[in-house]
Amino acid sequence: xxxxxxxxxxxxxxxxxxxxxxxVGAGEIVALVGANGAGKSTTLGAVCGLLxxxxxxxxxxxxxxxxxxxxxxxxxxMALVPEGRRIFASLSVADNLELGGAVHLDxxxxxxxxxxxxxxxxxxxxYYRHKGGNLSGGEQQMLAIARALMSKPKLVLFDExxxxxxxxxxxxxxxxxxxxxxxGLTVLLVEQNxxxxxxxxxxxxxxANGEVVLSGTAGELAAxxxxxxxxxxx
Amino acid sequence: xxxxxxVNAIGLGGIYALLALGLAIVFSxxxxxxxxxxxxxxxxxYVLLASLLFGVPFPVxxxxxxxxxxxxALVMERVAFRPMRGASVTSLLLTSFAxxxxxxxxxxxxxxxxxxxxxxxxxxxxxxxxxxxSIGVGPAISIAVSVVALxxxxxxxxxxxxxxxxxxxxxxxxVVRLMGMSAGRxxxxxxxxxxxxxxxxxxxxxAQRASVDPxxxxxxxxxxxxxxxxxxxxxxxxxxxxxxxxxxxxxxLQATLPxxxxxxxxAIVLSAVILVLLVRPSGVIPAVGAQRS
Numbered sequence: 001x002x003x004x005x006x007x008x009x010x011x012x013x014x015x016x017x018x019x020x021x022x023x024v025g026a027g028e029i030v031a032l033v034g035a036n037g038a039g040k041s042t043t044l045g046a047v048c049g050l051l052x053x054x055x056x057x058x059x060x061x062x063x064x065x066x067x068x069x070x071x072x073x074x075x076x077x078m079a080l081v082p083e084g085r086r087i088f089a090s091l092s093v094a095d096n097l098e099l100g101g102a103v104h105l106d107x108x109x110x111x112x113x114x115x116x117x118x119x120x121x122x123x124x125x126x127y128y129r130h131k132g133g134n135l136s137g138g139e140q141q142m143l144a145i146a147r148a149l150m151s152k153p154k155l156v157l158f159d160e161x162x163x164x165x166x167x168x169x170x171x172x173x174x175x176x177x178x179x180x181x182x183x184g185l186t187v188l189l190v191e192q193n194x195x196x197x198x199x200x201x202x203x204x205x206x207x208a209n210g211e212v213v214l215s216g217t218a219g220e221l222a223a224x225x226x227x228x229x230x231x232x233x234x
Numbered sequence: 235x236x237x238x239x240x241v242n243a244i245g246l247g248g249i250y251a252l253l254a255l256g257l258a259i260v261f262s263x264x265x266x267x268x269x270x271x272x273x274x275x276x277x278x279x280y281v282l283l284a285s286l287l288f289g290v291p292f293p294v295x296x297x298x299x300x301x302x303x304x305x306x307a308l309v310m311e312r313v314a315f316r317p318m319r320g321a322s323v324t325s326l327l328l329t330s331f332a333x334x335x336x337x338x339x340x341x342x343x344x345x346x347x348x349x350x351x352x353x354x355x356x357x358x359x360x361x362x363x364x365x366x367x368s369i370g371v372g373p374a375i376s377i378a379v380s381v382v383a384l385x386x387x388x389x390x391x392x393x394x395x396x397x398x399x400x401x402x403x404x405x406x407x408x409v410v411r412l413m414g415m416s417a418g419r420x421x422x423x424x425x426x427x428x429x430x431x432x433x434x435x436x437x438x439x440x441a442q443r444a445s446v447d448p449x450x451x452x453x454x455x456x457x458x459x460x461x462x463x464x465x466x467x468x469x470x471x472x473x474x475x476x477x478x479x480x481x482x483x484x485x486x487l488q489a490t491l492p493x494x495x496x497x498x499x500x501a502i503v504l505s506a507v508i509l510v511l512l513v514r515p516s517g518v519i520p521a522v523g524a525q526r527s
Contacts, residue, residue: 048412050408050411050412069411069417070408070411070412071411071412071413071414071415071416071417074411074412074413074414075414079412079413080409080412082409082412086406086409088401088402088405088406088409089405090401090405091398091401091402091405095398095401095402096402098395098398099395099398099399099402099410099413099415100413102395102399102413102415103413103414103415104414147413151413151414
């Protein structure tokens with residue numbers, strides 16, 4: 001579904017990410033893990049088109065998307081749940097959901113999809129006419145996920161979904177991601193909380209100082225000394 | 235007398251609000267204060283003048299003139315600002331000054347540096363009587379046009395997908411693009427709307443002055459810029475409130491200042507602006523982004 005080969009991203013003279021390779025197969029959850037500032041979100045930014053790639057290529061759903069504008073990549077079926085939720089605070093829950101699918105679906109399909117999302121996230125139905133900014137952090141995360149799912153994407157990128165959430169809410173969010181995968185969704189998960197990410201991922205890539213330092217199945221990484229010492233606190 | 239002044243205040247405030255909204259719509263999405271906005275007013279004025287000279291009926295000339303402003307705004311975006319997408323705020327600002335200067339020179343050399351008289355229909359001048367109170371036709375038209383335009387914009391922004399996408403883009407343009415919305419279409423729509431509002435404001439401005447000149451847009455756009463800052467840079471409700479506040483303050487001072495202090499009117503208004511910003515640095519109704527930061 002997604003293949004990243006030799007990706008490099010520069011901020012001016014600084015090479016934030018280099019020689020990053022990763023692959024996400026259909027129906028898989030692949031975790032991109034690492035410490036704060038390792039280059040995870042930069043990689044995600046280049047995959048979805050928000051950041052230009054200095055080198056390498058990104059292939060999505062069989063076609064190269066390197067250098068395409070983010071809206072063009074999104075129209076091919078990639079959606080992002082951004083770090084910090086970034087829901088539209090002054091718009092209602094209803095409008096946030098509508099914008100998530102407006103380009104991809106016709107009116108009838110949009111309404112059907114909205115009903116599916118409200119069934120999946122009942123809390124959004126309760127606050128349907130409320131402004132997104134009035135929701136709690138956990139509710140905003142639900143809205144951000146539902147908004148991304150509105151377009152019926154082939155691949156969803158989650159950028160630090162646990163950030164700033166209460167532990168109970170984190171559990172709910174990760175249970176949900178695992179459930180979405182069981183329903184056939186493909187996920188690239190960027191997460192600082194390595195233990196949580198490895199719990200639900202099929203495979204993972206560890207990134208440090210902008211480079212891939214380890215990759216393998218979630219089980220292999222959970223058992224590796226490097227991951228246990230550096231990220232799991234053993 | 236008080237009713238007349240209230241009508242004048244709302245009428246002038248309406249013009250400023252329309253202009254301020256045009257500036258705010260573009261700023262909220264791409265972070266550009268378009269100082270060439272005044273030249274969109276000038277385009278409107280000259281196209282109206284030309285249309286009337288060619289014998290086009292007034293209502294048609296009005297539509298053509300406002301349409302010309304919208305088209306000019308779209309061309310401005312495509313030719314000058316789209317190639318600068320992603321550039322710094324300073325670069326965008328300098329580009330807008332360059333566009334403004336270029337158009338001024340074109341008008342001065344291509345038409346005339348002198349004001350050109352324009353004959354507005356007789357029903358647009360004078361006053362009418364309401365319950366013994368004389369109300370100016372010009373301010374009354376300003377109020378009516380402003381109310382209809384603001385209501386139309388409100389419906390557009392709240393009921394259409396493009397309008398909602400524009401409100402969302404004002405908060406977070408990147409995320410809107412990640413939903414597949416075309417950045418070019420959203421920015422172009424913002425410019426077209428700003429052109430329409432500049433065109434409407436220009437018609438009301440020209441109706442009061444009955445002349446068109448290459449610099450006619452400078453003062454009102456400067457006032458509109460002040461209104462957007464007072465209201466909250468990038469905030470659309472703030473732009474409207476800022477416009478009406480500025481209009482009301484100017485009319486109030488005009489009506490109450492003794493003649494010897496009249497030359498200080500603008501200085502007093504700007505002092506009031508500084509006071510407002512000291513109390514509310516992000517403006518009366520800050521933009522969502524400003525509230526976050």
